Amino acid sequence: MLIAQNRFSLNRLLMAGLLATGLVAGGTSAQDVAVDSNQRSPELVVVPLGEDEGEAHFVVGQMAWGDVLGLLNQLQDQPPERTIEVAQTLWTSRDENPPFFLFELARLTAESDPAFAVQAYFLGRSRTMYDAARCLDSTALDVINEASAYAGEEVVQVIASRPELTIAAIEQVIDSGSAFSSVASPWWACSFGTNAYFAAVNEQTLSGDEWLMVQSRWPSVQQRISANLQNNLTMMQDAVAAATASE
Structure with a gap:
């Protein structure tokens, strides 16, 4: 989770109430002058993990995977009295920021408002699925479980013990269509893949058509994810019905 280099001062942004603006600016500043709005120039940050523990490599640049982890560190450094504000x-700012931060929201609210935490978790997971599925590099799909794990064990326990909350959360995502309403770039998820990593190692710039699926194919991705959500909802409903009938 550690990032040695981070260009954002999240504390200042939070103090000014400008988290969404800060994140979006970090992800799009280089796009304003680019002909290809999806062009990315990833870089690599190497972080020592301690004696005999090796080092971690993170892809950063234009709100890549390493950048969202760096921002998460700063969020988690906020004092407890600012938890509600965060x-x-x-x-x-959920529609402007990468859905990764919804898992942190779930973690923050798991104890005080478990129903809301589960809602944030499944919104984050469905949007992460959508972002990762639009990446040309299939290894980026690994980000789904990696990112979801940041919600923490308490959220997992709530999901396991309160199936009615999961059902309500998935129903809300399906009914609202909110899995597909984020305007954040999928780059944060695609940069988790090996193609972005090797581009960073080799100091290569990726054009949009080298990492992101063409937009004409996005509706078919939405259909697959909608079907997946509906299948999971049906499975959960059937499981609860069977458990109730056996009581």
Whole structure:
């Protein structure tokens, strides 16, 4: 989770109530002058993990995977008395920021509001699925479980013990279509893959058509994810019905 280099001062942004603006600016500043709005120039940050523990490599640049981890570190460094403010800001800016931050929102609210935490978790997971599925590099799909794990064990326990919350959360995502309403770039998820890593190692710039699926194919991706959500919902409903009938 550690990032040695981070260009954002999240504390200042939070103090000013500008988290969404800060994140979007970090991800799009280089696009304003680019002909290809999806062009990316990833870089590599190497972080020592301690004696005999080796080092971790992170892809950064234009709100890549390493950047969202760096911002998460800064979020988690906020004092406890600002937890409510941070949570409110993350929810308000959920459509502008990478869905990764919804898992942190779930973690922050798991104890105080488990129903809301589960809602944030499944919104984050469905949007992460959508982002990863639009990456040309299939290894980026690994980001789905990697990112979801940041919600923490308490959220997992709530999901396991309160199936009615999971059902309500998935129903809400399906009914609202919110899995597909984010305007954040999928780059944060695609940069998790090996193609972005090797581009960073070799100091290569990726054009949009080298990492992102053409937009004409996005509706078919939405259909697959919608079907997946519906299948999971049906499975959960059937499981709860069977458990109730056996009581």
